[in-house]
Amino acid sequence: MAGKLALGAQAVAVVAAGVAVAMAPNVLETFDLMQITLFAAMSVLSLSLAFIWGYGGILCFGQTAFFGLGGYAYAVAAIDYGDSTPAIGMAILVPALFALVLGYFIFYGRISDVYLGVITLTVTLILFNVVNSTSGEEYHIGQARLGGFNGMPSVPTFNMPFDPSNILSPEAAWQVTGFALLGVYLLLRILLVSPWGRVVVAVRENETRAALLGYDPRFVKLWTFVLGGAIAGLAGALYVNWGAFVGPTIFSLATASQIIIWITVGGLGTLLGPIVGCVLIQYLVTKIGSQQAFNSNLVLGAVLLGVVLLLPKGVVPSLSGLVQFGFNRLRGDGGVAAPTGQAAEAK
């Protein structure tokens, strides 16, 4: 009963979100629209890590590596082809291939969680150093100059598929980004209820047991990782499209730490939480940026510390636990919080 109710509520929420994405340009000012376009692009990135960390159990501290590679791949391809259509494909393909190679080393080497975090973090810092040092005429791919620490300015933004002369307006760019976020969310939702998604979660829960049941955890983790890389790459393209600029700070420790904070604050092991966390924190950072009293690192650090110590499950799971608790209370279940609504179903 409650399960069906939840499913219905989710479907309604998704449809409502779709309508909101379509209608937002009629309601919001262009400035606010740009703002939420950025939030949506970053939420895609947040989802990519939410999937591989929250469901795959892969502690990747360097998700920015794929995000940045996607951004640079998009920028280079868009400048060289003069058309954003194949560029978006490249932005997904290049990070996915990179994730495949890196993941092969990590998972087939059976490197443990902790080392995985350290290695992925190291990889993104390597990329930061490399890209930072590519200023100068000699570093170019086709027409596109990498620009070192200055980054690549005036990257062509999205155009209508295969029609480079027809560049998307900010309103249309928002709709593309918003629907991309919704699409990725739905894709991951469907994936997680599919048999393959269940295997992914099984491997997270107990690798040995999954292996004894005949699944190869290395293989499962590798493809989870690759999918996460591909989604992060897409986020990179959306991000570059938003600002028409990409620079090496996309790979930096600061960016890497923000993604971790979004997910920790929002709630690990959910898909909605990381989106909520991402929007909340980005909004907070924007607010801090507009005044001088506090340094944004100081506030972000304090937020992360506070959440880890006081709210280790994150905002969304804690809130939904509270709602569940209140709901059961109303129905006179004695207030025992049932995590999946089984208590209500048993009646």
Added chain:
Amino acid sequence: MDKVAILTLNVVDGAASLCLLCLGLAIIFGMMRIINLAHGEFVMLGAYSTVVAVHHGVNIWIAMIVVAPLFVGLVGLLVERTLIRFLYGRLVDSMLATWGLSLFIVGLITTIFGNTIDGVPTPLGGFVIGDYRASWYTIFLAGMALLMLGLVYLLLSYTRFGLVARAVMQNPGMAATLGVDTSRIYMTTFALGAAVTGLAGGLLAPVSGITPVMGSAYVAKAFITVVGGGAAILAGTASASVLFGLVNQMAAYLTTPVYGEVILFVAAIVLIRLLPQGISGRFFKGTL
């Protein structure tokens, strides 16, 4: 010939700095299994405390060797009591919390001192080998690295504290049953690791650019070295420092300093793939 001498000196310099940087981390991570992502910020605090002390007229040697480790050791003590002690056994949470701590410290130092601070001059001057100039300070760093390795070895092997600390790290439950106050041992060990890291920051202050975000340059390098070194904290750290120092400096000589770092990281990843237990998992089994 001169070139060989100067290259050797560069390798010694690279290995010594790495070794100093990693020793504190090896104590905290290697012994306590706490992934301290604020390690780079402890180095940064060591450097800042040295610089501030020197600017207030403290002798530079006292600032480096006394003030920096003392200050960072106290910070470590505070951090352990207010933060880390709630997170033993929660590996991922401790990583996240120390990451938050690292951002917090960076923000705090930026708020207090701004984005830059005047450095301190490198003491001791230089000497000449053929056509090349080298600094005596390099030799001093190498000496300090050896001295610290020796001191930590003596502390862990021959003192009562070292014995008890190793016992707690091996089996906290058993040690507690035998009447050891494990919480105090954890606290002391963490503070010790922090102090050694602070010393590294102090010693590196004259030869590095001092900014609030300098720690991020060290943290990845330090972790990769400790992980590459493996379970034996002293033998592992020392051997990995020498190996990676050699790779880094030779690669930097043959290409550019940036690619030197890249090649160092790639070499480290390949090494971990080949020896998942680290160097000491294969070659120095059972040593300290």
